[in-house]
Amino acid sequence: MRRDTILFVGFVALFAAVNAYLLSVGKVQGDWAGFGVIVAAGLTLAMYSFLYRDNPTFKLAEHLYVGVVAAYQLAQYWYNNLLSDVYNPLFRPEPGKGAAWGVLIPTALGLMMLTRFVPKISPVSRISFAFFVGVGAGLSIPRTISSFLLQQIEPTFKPIWTASAGFTMASLDTFLILLGVVSVLVYFSFSIEHRGAVGGVSRVGIWFLMISFGASFGYTIMARLSLLIGRMTFLLRDWLHVQIQ
Amino acid sequence: MNRLLNIDRRIIFLFVFAGVVIPLLWSFNLPVKPTPTVQAIYDTVEAVAQKNGRVLIAFDYGPSLVAELRPMALALLRHCFRRGVKVVGITLHPEGVGMAQDAFETVSKEFSREYGRDYAFMGFKPGGGAFILNMGQDFQATLPKDSRGNDTRAMEITKDIRSLKDFDYVVDLAGSAVTEIWIAYGQERYRFPMASGCTAVMAPDMFPFLQAGQLNGMMGGLAGAAEYETLAGASDAATRNMTPQSVVHLVILTFILFGNLVYFLGRRAP
Secondary structure, X not given: OOHHHHHHHHHHHHHHHHHHHHHHOOOOOOOHHHHHHHHHHHHHHHHHHHHOOOOHHHHHHHHHHHHHHHHHHHHHHHHHHHHHHHHHHHHOOOOOOOOOHHHHHHHHHHHHHHHHHOHHHHHHHHXXXXXXXXXXXXXXXXXXXXXXXHHHHHHHOOOOOEOOOEOOHHHHXXXXXXXXXXXXXXXXXXXXXXXXXXXXXXXXXXXXXXXXXXXXXXXXXXXXXXXXXXXXXXXXXXXXXXOOO | OHHHHOOOHHHHHHHHHHHHHHHHHOOOOOOOOOOHHXXXXXXXXXXXXXXXXXXXXXXXXXXXXXHHHHHHHHHHHHHHHHOOOEEEEEEOOOOHHHHHHHHHHHHHHHXXXXXXXXXXXXXXXXXXXXXXXXXXXXXXXXXXXXXXXXXXXXXXXXXXXXXXXXXXXXXXXXXXXXXXXXXXXXXXXXOOOEEEEEOOOOHHHHHHHHHOOOOOEEEEHHHHXXXXXXXXOOOOHHHHHHHHHHHHHHHHHHHHHHHHHHHHHHHHOO
């Protein structure tokens, strides 16, 4: 047998032995809640087994996750949207109210999208897509311009120095934001040759970009480690019942 | 030197693993100092409590982000319920339903809060921006029922809510660009005070919105949650997990310095 196969069989046997021990001493209950803890622990270990090498347990856990999430989301869409907003208003209206026929229009538009799966009638889906793109563009363009452009420009043009307050720490922030915006914009201006003064400002822009990427990467490490700590806490406290601080 | 430069990545994983597990087993306390962005959320909730107001919390996250965002949700709910602030929950993320229900059930039991009077959960609705705009125009017509099938017009907590503007504060807990949708279609359009509780990955993207005043506060990742727990006087998972987090950061910093040192020494060597 290959070394990886021995390792794989060994880990599965160890996992089974640990669970058998936990069940025998009553640390994990022999009910559905206990079964859930064992499954969650097994899947957590299966996902982290990828750190050693890609393997069948990782693949199994990965595919299970995709399947479970798809089924859970379908159930949520059914109960929170299709049942409450489409089926009930049409077929089970509240006492004293008639069927909400208006619901048929968006329902028909939604169903027309599914005609993409039948090549012969698939052009019908274009009506739905046209509606979707039109409404989407109409809603998003003014909101995007207002929120992500105009509102973002405003703090860039705050005064750095005022007669009443002079130059404060807030002024330094404002100056750095202004410098960052201008230098990065210059860096991305490819129609001008980056030499002399333009080249210098462009180099400052690169520094701003590098610091920004570094900050993002640092935050990403922090986020991933938080997830690791969360899973370790689960394995130690909820599965193995080890006293953690 | 060459062997040190080509160290097996699995050895680094072992160090990271030890950096997480050892502080969890033998903990030591590290001080958590709240930052102004987290303090701003705490102060706003306090101000809402002064006028017996209402807060809308959007639970826009799934189980994969529980480690970072659940501590935030619990700390925020504990603060609101302790100060008598009414809370309405909602989610634009289908997986957020279970997250919101878990958070409400956990904290409402601790403070004996009553569903429909002190808190309510409106469930999940798709539609993103269009749904937020609809809530801003007519909250009760957009959400005639809550997640339990109760009439929104009859429930004490929601009976006089006409628009998103009727909420004194909106906090979005998310690990994706959903917060930007809330800002563009909700905060910008209806001008309610808003804060973000986001994963650390998302935190750098939120700073421009803080700078522009579109957000008045932000909790970023586990550190943000720990800061809020400290402010609310309810230390829990986030505060406890900041110790292994800090230790692993030191481990990673050590490896970065070590890697650079070996690299530069290797370049000098003939």
